Amino acid sequence: MCKSNTYKTDILIIGGGTAGCFCALTLAENSDLKVIIAEKAGIKRSGCLAAGINAINAYINPGETPESFVKYVKKDSEQVIREDLVYSIAKRLNKVTEKVEQLGLPILKDDKGNYVKRGKRSIKINGENIKPILAGAVENQPNITIINKVNITDYIVRDAKVSGACGFSPETGEFITIYAKKTVCATGGAAGLYKPNNPNQSRHKMWYSPFNAGAGYAMGIRAGAEMTSFEMRFIALRCKDTIAPTGTVAQGVKVPQINNKGEEYVHKYGKPNTHIRLYATVQENKSGNGPCYLKTKGITKDQQKELFKAYLNMAPSNTLKWLENNSGPAFENIEIEGTEPYITGGHAGSGYWVDINRKTTLENLYAIGDVAGGSPKKYVTGCFAEGEIAAESIIRELAGPNLCTGPAAKNQGEFMCSHLQQHFDAKYSPYPAEKIEQKLQETMDKYAGGISEYYEYSKNKLDTAKNELQELFNLTNRLKAEDFHELMLIREVIDRLYVAKVLIEHLLARKETRWRCYQENADFPDKDDKNWLRYVNSKYENGEVKIIFRNLIGKDELYEHSN
Amino acid sequence: MSIQIDKNKCISCGKCRNICPGSLICADLKEKAFIKYPEDCWGCTACIKECPTRAIKFYLEEDIGGNGGHLYTSQEEKGCLVWHLVDRFGKEEVIKINRRESSKY
Numbered sequence: 001m002c003k004s005n006t007y008k009t010d011i012l013i014i015g016g017g018t019a020g021c022f023c024a025l026t027l028a029e030n031s032d033l034k035v036i037i038a039e040k041a042g043i044k045r046s047g048c049l050a051a052g053i054n055a056i057n058a059y060i061n062p063g064e065t066p067e068s069f070v071k072y073v074k075k076d077s078e079q080v081i082r083e084d085l086v087y088s089i090a091k092r093l094n095k096v097t098e099k100v101e102q103l104g105l106p107i108l109k110d111d112k113g114n115y116v117k118r119g120k121r122s123i124k125i126n127g128e129n130i131k132p133i134l135a136g137a138v139e140n141q142p143n144i145t146i147i148n149k150v151n152i153t154d155y156i157v158r159d160a161k162v163s164g165a166c167g168f169s170p171e172t173g174e175f176i177t178i179y180a181k182k183t184v185c186a187t188g189g190a191a192g193l194y195k196p197n198n199p200n201q202s203r204h205k206m207w208y209s210p211f212n213a214g215a216g217y218a219m220g221i222r223a224g225a226e227m228t229s230f231e232m233r234f235i236a237l238r239c240k241d242t243i244a245p246t247g248t249v250a251q252g253v254k255v256p257q258i259n260n261k262g263e264e265y266v267h268k269y270g271k272p273n274t275h276i277r278l279y280a281t282v283q284e285n286k287s288g289n290g291p292c293y294l295k296t297k298g299i300t301k302d303q304q305k306e307l308f309k310a311y312l313n314m315a316p317s318n319t320l321k322w323l324e325n326n327s328g329p330a331f332e333n334i335e336i337e338g339t340e341p342y343i344t345g346g347h348a349g350s351g352y353w354v355d356i357n358r359k360t361t362l363e364n365l366y367a368i369g370d371v372a373g374g375s376p377k378k379y380v381t382g383c384f385a386e387g388e389i390a391a392e393s394i395i396r397e398l399a400g401p402n403l404c405t406g407p408a409a410k411n412q413g414e415f416m417c418s419h420l421q422q423h424f425d426a427k428y429s430p431y432p433a434e435k436i437e438q439k440l441q442e443t444m445d446k447y448a449g450g451i452s453e454y455y456e457y458s459k460n461k462l463d464t465a466k467n468e469l470q471e472l473f474n475l476t477n478r479l480k481a482e483d484f485h486e487l488m489l490i491r492e493v494i495d496r497l498y499v500a501k502v503l504i505e506h507l508l509a510r511k512e513t514r515w516r517c518y519q520e521n522a523d524f525p526d527k528d529d530k531n532w533l534r535y536v537n538s539k540y541e542n543g544e545v546k547i548i549f550r551n552l553i554g555k556d557e558l559y560e561h562s563n
Numbered sequence: 564m565s566i567q568i569d570k571n572k573c574i575s576c577g578k579c580r581n582i583c584p585g586s587l588i589c590a591d592l593k594e595k596a597f598i599k600y601p602e603d604c605w606g607c608t609a610c611i612k613e614c615p616t617r618a619i620k621f622y623l624e625e626d627i628g629g630n631g632g633h634l635y636t637s638q639e640e641k642g643c644l645v646w647h648l649v650d651r652f653g654k655e656e657v658i659k660i661n662r663r664e665s666s667k668y
Binding site (some may be wrong): 041042044045046047050051054055106107108116118124125126127128129148149170198200201202203204205206209210211241242248249251252253306307308309310312313316317319320321323324325326485488 | 609626627660664
């Protein structure tokens, strides 16, 4: 048995990314509560923003209002959103943006000191250093303890009450248990469920962080938390090969998408919202009009120079590719393609079913950022807002009569850690975790609507995927870990399997096609507003995913968990 | 190879190992850094920005259009991040970015 270490704190935040750091900072600045951030990597460059970001994409520019923001998200996401949650984010977007500017984020301003608009709801920044800026602010707070390089694997939970979490540290070789009065899940969403665009040497050169393996979702699923809208997958439209952002060019330089004949094609497929721009590209390829491009040929040398810089600030591989091939966007159009599907509540709606304070259906557990469902298009500033909302709720609860009487389940964390030990004790296993992950990705690609299937799926195919997944589950128990890095890889593939299992049930449950590409149900290829203006939710109980349908919640409704 | 670490330039400071979001960089018996899981690299270049001796280079694999070039960064002036983009013939393009200045797009 390996060494173990136990911590006690007021608040445990799992994941030191955008949402987690902002939540910790709000707690530290407004209370004396003790906070632990448990981070899988190092918070200075962990998570989705490791390389930087290109813009603030959720901001209320002059002429827009929180109400118009909700309307936009509702329309772009085909009406099935939690308006109450999106509204609560919208009202805070500008305040959190100012806060992060004070912390040191450079935002472009005009002569009068106003932020320069990039689009209706976006502003221009230098986001290369955003993670070190956030990490620096968090590190300065004496009440925040950061534990880097710790892999949290499960909540400590009994009778639907969470009293912390446990995991292990590859750095120290210890099993770790952290007891807390309140636990905040801020791990980020799930990449690596589907076969990626470039499955060989560059398999991890993907849109979302490949190190976001869906642990936050999987822990919640296993603990019986209610989840929502997993069937609303997210698929990004990106530059081919480097999988770098396209918005910088499309919105920044304002160039159109064209097909191989030079035609602007998006409008042929309906109003050009986020998923229609992707769907149009996929359909053009399918019908022989591909490849598709962003029409950059002919932009000025100055514009090209600024694009070189903009990409270095968020996706440096794209600038390298241009320069090492003695080329650039002024000389050749940028080929675009859709990525593999991801599960993330920051862009789409998948995640924990939460109330207005971001409390999950498990007592003392909050979910914020990409793991919190129902509020698509929250992006970075929306994650900040959710961190702040959860922190304020926690402060209110812990300031009142304190109902938490220490750990609800003493020694339970230590007991759960002993489960991890089985992978060290296992005898030789013929399949490393990596191969199981590959098989999962191939199965999902082919039978659950991946790139090779133009994102379409049917019930027959999903049933095949279900069977394959069960076999992979059976193999994971016997996986052998030689060291803690391998244990991490094993846990990651197990988490991905749980997320995939729930995803398949959600895809089966929505008998219509609500979002082009994201949820392309070949058995029911049309949108059906009469029957499907509702949420598909689920709970994992006794090894089965139970589907729950819930009615839409409006902007001004106050939703509380009732069970 | 996604990144390559020059052992002669590595001073065993451990910064790249700590910063890598995938914990992919390890130390050899002489405490020199090496990338143990190159295919798992995301390409975020965090290690390159962190390295005090410019020992780490970033490459694109040939499956996504790399053809022998590489990049690294330096911080010659305060507040500036300097990118060195080198093609396969050794021709170097230097792009200096003031970290306090916003992107134009």
